Amino acid sequence: MNFDFTEEQKIFQDSIRRFALKEMAPLVEKAEETNTFPLELFPKMGAQGYLCVTYEEKYGGAGADKVCDAIINLEIGRISMGFSASLSSQMLSTFPVKVFGSEEQKDKYFPFAISGEKTFAFGMTEPNAGSDSANIETTAKRDGGSYVIKGTKMFVTNGPFADYITISASTDRSRGIKGIAIFIVDKDAPGLKNMGKLEKMGLHCAETGEIVFEDCRVSEECLIGPPEGGFPALMESLNESRISVAAMIAGVAQAAFEAAMAYSKERVAFGRPICKFQVNRFKLVEMGMMVETSKLLVYKAAWLCDQKRPFAKEASMAKLFASEAACRITGQAVQLHGGYGYMKEYPVERYFRDARAGTIFEGTSEIQHEVIARLMGI
Structure with missing residues (x-):
């Protein structure tokens, strides 16, 4: 049994620690006071290969292991847990693409997430569905080559500024969890309403929001994986x-x-x-x-x-x-x-x-x- 990091993991630990101290620590005070995430950190992290580190190199990722991802989150968490929460959303929000997505979807979304050129948010929690995530009320109805989404997502980290929002929605509520699908929705999609920031007890620099979908029409290409069985x-x-x-x-x-x-x-x-x-x-x-x-x-x-x-x-x-x-x-x-x-x-x-x-x-x-x-x- 060996508790030592590999050489690659040691390099990641040393480099992310120095990066966090130099590039992040000076930004914490202002970010906390203004309840605002410094968006310049996304491309800076991306340029160093620190975003979505486990994704394959052919998409621009570092191809690193999960231990490296844990190291990065721990070191950033030492500086600001809020920063870590926002930055890690890049991978959480695109992970369903890794599991279910087509090669075309990976080619579209992964380079954006890995480079930090675009920002991502993950919307699963709803006003009446938090821990009981299988009983979401947001629906997505098929209409020709589109889906029409209705519902509300709460406590969405990066929601106030994200370019893309990954959400869960029910395409067939009679099937329970088997009727849940996953969509990635562009912030400019018609019917998507960003309700702004929510004020929180902590994690002030991790912007958290409420997203409302009022007959939000999205292309079927926004569906990640099958129209049912995304749970x-x-x-x-x-x-x-x-x-x-x-x-x-x-x-x-x-x-x-x-x-x-x-x-x-x-x-x-x-x-x-x-x-x-x-x-x-x-x-x-x-x-x-x-x-x-x-x-x-x-x-x-x-x-x-x-x-x-x-x-x-x-x-x-x-x-x-x-x-x-x-x-x-x-x-x-x-x-x-x-x-x-x-x-x-x-x-x-x-x-x-x-x-x-x-x-x-x-x-x-x-x-x-x-x-x-x-x-x-x-």
Whole structure:
């Protein structure tokens, strides 16, 4: 058993870490204050080969493995979980094309997503369908060579600015999940209404929106895969995405732990650094242990994915543990900073707010428990 990264993975880790510190870190404060994602990061990431890294080289991708993808999300998550959430949407939104799409669709969408020339969003959640994703209310009715889409998608990351939005819609509601199809819709499609940004507790720089489809007519070429039976592709997309999300959550947890370690060594109370008090040392030990466990779960799930072995259970375990641990780690980081931890002057209050989203999006903690239990056979 070897826990070392390969040379390629080490290169990815070193290069993305330096890129994140140089190109991303200076942008975080303004992005958070204005609730705006710096769109210039998409082509910059694309130029370095950091977007959709697992896609084949013939489309412009890096042809890297899932471990490299996890490394990238973790390192960006250390700088800004919001940045990681927005940038990773490029792959989540186009993954159904990888599973179900035609070669023509791959040639059309992959180069845009990989280069960052166009931006993508993924719309699955609805006002009345979140965790119960099989019972979506958005419909797509065939009309000649087109489909007419009606419905609303909520909490769409990148929704306010995305050029393309990947959505799930029911072509036959009587068939339940078997009647679900996947579409990629151009932002300028007639009948698509972008309702603007939603204000959130955290992840301020990850623009989140509501998209309404009012008799939105799209060409049948926008259908990804069959007109029915698209639900498995959605689930496969979410399984892989959970590894990426768990990685970015582990990243923000690591950032909070590192900040708490640094501050507790510098802050002096009662004549000695506060890290020398047993109550604080034990907190830091537990925080460090949870960070390492989160990373191990993430990298094991990614490794299993690369080995073409079943990984859904491990992906859900990684996402569940990392998100719950991050809430505790970031909370303790705020506590160790005392009053300063509650001030925006220090980044730990942002880590705390951002980490809370991890237990909700890409499958709530409750849903992860159900998924894991089912895969354990109980």
